Amino acid sequence: MKLPAIPITDDHIHIDPVNGRGVEAAKDFRRSGGTHIFLVTKPSWSHGVEPSSGEDYREVFAATLRTAELVRETGLVVFPVLGVHPAELTRMTDRLGIAGAAAVMRAGLDVAAEYVRDGRAVGLKSGRPHYEVAPDVWEASNGVLAHALSLGAELGCAVQLHAESGPCTDVVAMAQKAGIPIERVVKHFATPDTPLMPSLIAKHEGIPDLARAGRRFTMESDYMDENSRPGAVVGPKSVPRFTRRYLEEGLIGEEDAWRIHAETPARTYGVTIDLP
Structure with a gap:
């Protein structure tokens, strides 16, 4: 079955021309219908x-934007999301201490916000460790996350969260305090029980039922594009392939696919998603 004429959007993917397959991975996504x-x-x-x-992150963000330009040459539409991975706190603590590491991460997010402000990125990335950490590290991580949410509120942009598995219900109060709409707080690698905006791995078994129920969510591969971990988390073809499978088997309808791949991400990130 050929996919209907609908956009196919991967809400969280990495493309790495240095450590991974780079543009070839993006081409795989496009050839599969992405x-x-x-x-x-x-x-x-x-x-x-x-x-x-914080200024040291400019090199990281510049590399992401260079990759975005390379990927656009394949014909894909690319929306950059820039930020600071929550695991950076534990990596930097030995050098800078917990307070110092958290301060650098907040400053890095301030730099990322500049790119959102001038239109070169559409959202911020933040979160907290998905692994067990000491209470003071957890507290510092939540402080960084709160800063990201405040920036998202100020900019009117979405914030993607890399965090522990589960609903992350306490983030609702954090978002309300920051003044960011909860539908713009995206739980990357989500579970359906989250009150945040779920971004579900393409192979998540709950997608068909959630779609038919009219639940708003997006789909992602979380493809890492690292030669040392090929195919992790799932490959770049996964979002279009699973979408095709769900449609072929009648598990979702065309209206559901439009909501997943166009309407919801467009509303969440404040972007336009049309057929190229």
Whole structure:
């Protein structure tokens, strides 16, 4: 079955021309029916950067934007999402201490916000560790996340969260305090029980039922594009392939696919998603 004429959007993907397949991975996505991607910043260490100040993140963000331009040459529409991976706090603590590391991360987010403000990026990336950490690290991480949410409120942009598995219900109060609409707080690698905007891995078994129920969510691959971890988390073809499978098997309808791949991400990020 040929896919209906609908956009196919990957809400969270990495493309890495240095450590991975780069543009070839993007071409795989497009050949499989993909049309739009939200290209998310990789951690600073993926670019050989050891930040000691917020300004050090400019090199990371510039690399992401260069990659975005390369991917656009394939015909894909690319929306950059820039920010600071929450695991950076534990990596920087030995050098800078917890307070110092958190301060650098907040400053890095301030730099990312500049790119959103001038239209070169559409959203911010933040979060908190998805692994067990000491209480003071957890508290500092939530402080960084709160800063990201405040920036999102100020800019009127979405914030993608890399966080622990589960609903992250406490983030609702954090978002309300920051003044950012909850539908613009995207839980990357989400579970359906989250009150935030879920971005579900393409193979998530709950997608058909959630779609038929009219639940708003997006789909992602979380493809890491690292030669040392080929296909992690799932490959770049996954979002279009699973969407095709769901349509072929009658598990979702064309209206559902439009809501997942166009209406919801467009509303969440404040972008336009049309057929190219």
